[in-house]
Amino acid sequence: MSLYTLTIIQKLLSSVFFFLSGLLWKKILKNQVNYHLIYYRTLFSILFLFIVTLILSYFDNDFSYGPLSKADMMDWVITLSICFFSFFGLYYFTQALQKGRFTIVVPMSSLTGFFAVLSAVLFFKQSLTFAQVLAFIVIFVGLVYHQYNDLINLRISRELLLILMFTFFWGVSFSLYLIPIETFGPINFTLILEVCVLVSTLFLLFFKERRIFPKPTDKITFYGCIAIGFCVAGGSMLSNIALAKVSVLVNVLIGLLFEGLVLIIGIKFFKDKIFFKDWILIIAITIGCILIMF
Numbered sequence: 001m002s003l004y005t006l007t008i009i010q011k012l013l014s015s016v017f018f019f020l021s022g023l024l025w026k027k028i029l030k031n032q033v034n035y036h037l038i039y040y041r042t043l044f045s046i047l048f049l050f051i052v053t054l055i056l057s058y059f060d061n062d063f064s065y066g067p068l069s070k071a072d073m074m075d076w077v078i079t080l081s082i083c084f085f086s087f088f089g090l091y092y093f094t095q096a097l098q099k100g101r102f103t104i105v106v107p108m109s110s111l112t113g114f115f116a117v118l119s120a121v122l123f124f125k126q127s128l129t130f131a132q133v134l135a136f137i138v139i140f141v142g143l144v145y146h147q148y149n150d151l152i153n154l155r156i157s158r159e160l161l162l163i164l165m166f167t168f169f170w171g172v173s174f175s176l177y178l179i180p181i182e183t184f185g186p187i188n189f190t191l192i193l194e195v196c197v198l199v200s201t202l203f204l205l206f207f208k209e210r211r212i213f214p215k216p217t218d219k220i221t222f223y224g225c226i227a228i229g230f231c232v233a234g235g236s237m238l239s240n241i242a243l244a245k246v247s248v249l250v251n252v253l254i255g256l257l258f259e260g261l262v263l264i265i266g267i268k269f270f271k272d273k274i275f276f277k278d279w280i281l282i283i284a285i286t287i288g289c290i291l292i293m294f
Contacts, residue, residue, distance in 0.1 A: 011242035017235030019106075021228045025094060026102045028224035034094035036214035037225055039201040042194055044229025045236075049191045052237065056187055071183050079180035079189070082173055083196035089170030090197060096162035103274055107282050108163050114139060114288060115171020123175060135291035142284025146277045177243060186240035193236065 028037065071079075089112075096105045114135070121132070147156055180189045205211050217225075 007242050010238045014235045014238035014242065017231045017238070021231035021235065022097065022102070022106050024224050024228045024231070026097050028221045028228075029094060029098040032098075032217070032221065033214070034098060035091065035201045035204045036217065037221065038090060038094060038197065039205070039214050040217065040222065040225035041228040041232065042198045042201065044226045045233040046191065046194045046198065046229075048230055048233035049187070049194060049237065052233070053187055053191055075180070075183045079184065079192060080196060082176045082180060083193045084200060086169060086173035086193065087197050087200040089166045089168075089173060091200075092162050092166035092169065096159065096166055100159035100162060101273075104159065104278055104282075105163060108285055109167060109170075110285055111139075111163065111167035112171040112174065114285070115168050116174040119172045119175035131291045135288040138284050138291065139288035142281045142288070145284075146281040174243075177240060181240055181243060186243070187237060190233075190236045190240050194233070 025037075093105075093109070117132070143160075147160060177189070180192070183189075184192065201214075202212055205214060
């Protein structure tokens with residue numbers, strides 16, 4: 001099996017892990033405080049990643065493990081800034097799942113790929129092609145059509161606003177992950193990212209509730225957080241390894257493959273209603289995300 005094929009399989013597996021974590025999030029969030037559950041799930045994702053890191057350290061795998069001693073102060077400042085910025089993607093994603101329709105929120109998360117490619121163009125000095133300009137137009141037209149009634153009244157639906165928020169934060173972060181991955185290696189960087197997520201939830205707990213530990217939750221929700229922690233650890237680790245080996249464009253394209261599966265599950269299990277304008281927007285975003293890769 002070639003290295004490229006192995007990388008594609010790793011990316012596919014990471015997408016499966018993220019897909020499962022999205023399903024679990026939708027099941028357990030309900031009326032819960034989202035950052036309380038993020039706190040619990042992050043404890044377990046850090047635990048799982050720490051175990052993997054210890055195991056890999058015995059094999060001296062420089063690519064995956066990465067020597068921390070080579071990083072200077074500026075490397076840490078840049079990495080931590082990216083990680084804390086990325087946290088808001090998770091924060092708004094859980095809010096979107098909590099308040100929106102699974103069948104709309106998860107397929108439209110492909111906008112993350114749009115923002116990722118746009119960021120790669122802006123930060124890594126790539127020039128825009130005609131297809132990429134066309135992608136902007138297609139997505140813009142889809143958004144305007146979907147929100148037309150709200151826009152003429154100078155409003156935007158809360159569901160769409162939350163989707164735009166988390167896809168922006170995650171999309172920009174995803175392309176910037178290449179910088180710390182090159183310094184720390186994908187495994188170490190994933191662990192650093194999860195620690196930053198935990199620190200972010202601690203800040204929220206302190207400033208919003210004047211506490212550093214969330215309220216205890218029920219057993220089913222707690223077990224759900226453990227499962228999500230495992231899925232996130234596996235998904236993030238494999239995704240960052242794949243990102244280090246193949247381009248942002250290929251990673252984005254693979255992520256688009258799961259849209260059909262999400263729609264089927266959302267309609268069947270969550271009984272979500274999808275309107276004609278929703279289909280138009282999903283199709284527009286899918287076409288736009290494909291076009292932007294050319």
